[in-house]
Amino acid sequence: MADTAKPKATGKTGSRRRAARNNADSHFNGEKPEVLLDYYRQMLLIRRFEERAAQAYTQARIGGYCHLNLGEEATIVGLMEALQERDYLFTNYREHGYAIAKGTHPREVMAELYGRSTGVSKGWGGSMHLFDARTRLLGGYGIVGGQLPLAVGAALAITYRGSDEVVMCQMGDGTTNIGAFHESLNIASLWNLPVIFVVINNFTGMGTPVERSSAEPELYKRGSAYRIEGVRVDGRDVLAVRDTATTLVERARSEHRPFLLEAFSYRMKGHSVVDPAKYRTKEEAEEALANDPIAMFEERLTEAGILTDEIKKEIAESVKAEVADAADFAENSPHPEVSTLFDYTYATPVANESRRMPADPVFAE
Amino acid sequence: MPVITYRQALRDTLRAEMHRDENVFLMGEEIGVFEGSYKITEGLLKEFGERRVRDTPIAEEGFVGAAVGAAMLGLRPVVEIMTINFSLLALDQIVNHAAKIYGMFGGQNSVPMVIRTPGGGGQQLGATHSQNVELYYAFVPGLKVVAPSTPADAAALLRAAIRDDDPVLFLENLGLYNTKGEVPDEEVVGEIGRAAVVREGTDITLVGYSRMAMIATQVADRLAEEGISVEVVDLRSLRPLDRETIVNSVKKTGCAVVAEDDWLTYGIGAEIAASIQEGAFDYLDAPVRRVAMAEVPLPYAKPLENAALPSAESVTTVIYETLRAVGRRVG
C-alpha cells in the first residue's frame, strides 16, 4: 500500500532518524536558553506523568480507560505555548498533557485519574474528561468528534460578543472521518469563526492506519472543501509546532477565520494503557520509539551546549519529585462523598427531580 | 385575557425574551429568511438581525453542538430543530454532550440552552416525519423535557426554559400550532417539573401531554355530557416527571387511562402505570390501561394513518372499558 500519509521527509526508520539529526540546529536562532529548558522540562514532566499514570493504572489505582500522550509531548508544549491564557481549548480523551501544559496542577490531574474529589473535575470525569474552568480547558471528550461542534459554538460566542479569544480544538487523525468534523469545519468557515482545528496525526486510530481510514490521508488538505487553509507541521519539533501554531492562532484572532493544523508524531505505546499494540510490526514499534521527541530535543539541546549533564539531572529530579508529589496527593485525597451524588444533575433546581437510590421506593414516605 | 394561537404564544415569548436578554439568540435551519418551517420565527430576523437570528446549514449535529458550546460560554441559544425526527442526527450532541457537561465536569459549567422542536403524526408525512421521540430525551438525567399543550403553557414554559441554566428540550406539536387559548398579558414563568390537573373529575384519571392532553380535555368535556366525570392530568413536563400529581389523582378516582401519541412498548404509559401501582396500589380498582399508536412505522395512506394513531374515539373506548371493569354502566 502506498504510504501517502506520512510526510516525504520520513521514509524508512533510519533515514527519519538521520533527517532529524541533520535538522538539528545547534544555534537555536535567538531562542533564550531558559525558555528552551522550560519546554524541555514541560515535555519531560508530561512524559513522567504519563508513565506514572500507566503504573498507577496497572496497580488498579486508576480505573476506566487511560490514553496517554507518550510521543506527543513536543506537540502539546508547542501548541500550548501558542495560546494566550484567555484562549479556550477543547480536546479529545487523550489530554492529560494538555491539561498540565495549559496550567492545571499535575496534582489535580492525577487526582482526577484516581477519581478523587480534589481532581480537576471533582472525580466526575476521569482520565477522558478533564475540565478546568480556570485555565479555560473546556473539556476532554470521550466521544470521538464530540468536541468539534462545541468548539465551534465557543467560537461563535466569542464572535457574538465581539471579543478576541481564540478556540483551539484538538483531535486525532481518525476523527477527520466522522460527520461532526465536516459539519464543524463547514460551519466554522461559513461563519468566520476563530477556531484552530488541530489534528494530531499519529498515523493510527486505535489499530487502523490513516491510509486505511481516510480517503485523503494528507490530513491538512481535508479543510480544502471548506476553504480552510491547512498546514502540516512536524509534531516532534516543539519549536516548529510553537511557531506554526502561533502564526495560525494570531491569524485566526485578527482575520476571524478557522485554520486546520496537522501535527504528526508517533504513538510510542498502544492506543491506551491496556493495549499491547500487537497489530504493529516490530519495525513499526521501533520506528515509533526512534521518533521520541524528547530524545530528539535533548540531543539538540546538548549539541547546542544548553543542556549540560548537571542541568539534565536537576530537571530529571525535579520532574520526578513533582510527579511523585502528584501521585501522593492523589493517593491521599478523599473519594467523593456519596451524599454528593445528586449535586450536579441540574444547575437550576427543579421540582420532582428524582433523588432515589437504587433500592429506594419511588414514593418515599 | 387575549386569545391567541400556540404559534403566536411561542413567537411573542421568543421576541420578549430576546428583548429582555441580549444573550438569548436563535439558531436553526430556515428560521431567518424563510421565517421558520412553521413560521414560529416570523418577523424575528427583520427585527433582530442576523446576529441574533441565525440560519444554519443542514447540519443538526453541527449546529446543535455549536449551541451547546455557545451556552458553555454563557450565551442562551434557542435552537429550532425543524421537526423532532431530525433531532436524531443531533442525538450525540444532545445526549452525550448537552446532558453530560454539567455533571461530568463536576458542576463547573452549565449549559443554558433550549431546543425547540415539534413532534406529531397525522399529517400524512410518512414514517420518517411523523414520530414522537421525545421520550428518548426524557430518559436522560441532565436534560429537562417539557411538552406544553396550551398557548398559555407554551408561553410560560418557554420563558422558564430560556431562563433555566440547564439544557431543555421543548416539545411542540404540528397539531397544536393553530390551536387557540387565553394567554395572560403579564409575564408568567412556568415551573418545569409540574403536571397540571386541567379538568377536575371523580370517576377516572386520564393522563396525557402535548396533543394528547388537548384530546384528553376534549374527551373529558364530551363525557361530562354523559355524566362521566373525567379528571385530566396534563403532564407538561416529561423530565422531571410529576408522579405525585398522577398518583394523587388516582387515589381520588381509583382508575386511570394513559393516552400516548407514540408506541406503547417501553413508552410513557408503562412508566406511569408502574408508578401508579407503586404509589396507589390499594386505591386501584382496575388495571391501568394505555391508548397508544399501533406499533408500525406510520404509513402514508390516510385510512392506515388514521387507524394507527390514537384518537378521541379510541381514548373514549378505553375509558368506557375501564369504567365497566370497575362496575360502572357506561357507553
Ligand SMILES: Cc1ncc(C[n+]2csc(CCOP(=O)(O)OP(=O)(O)O)c2C)c(N)n1
Ligand atoms: C463516536 C465514537 N466511536 C468510537 C469510539 C471508540 N474509539 C475511541 S478512540 C478511537 C480511535 C480514535 O482515533 P484518533 O481520532 O486517531 O485519535 P487517537 O486515539 O489516535 O488520539 C475510537 C474508535 C468513540 N470513543 N467514539
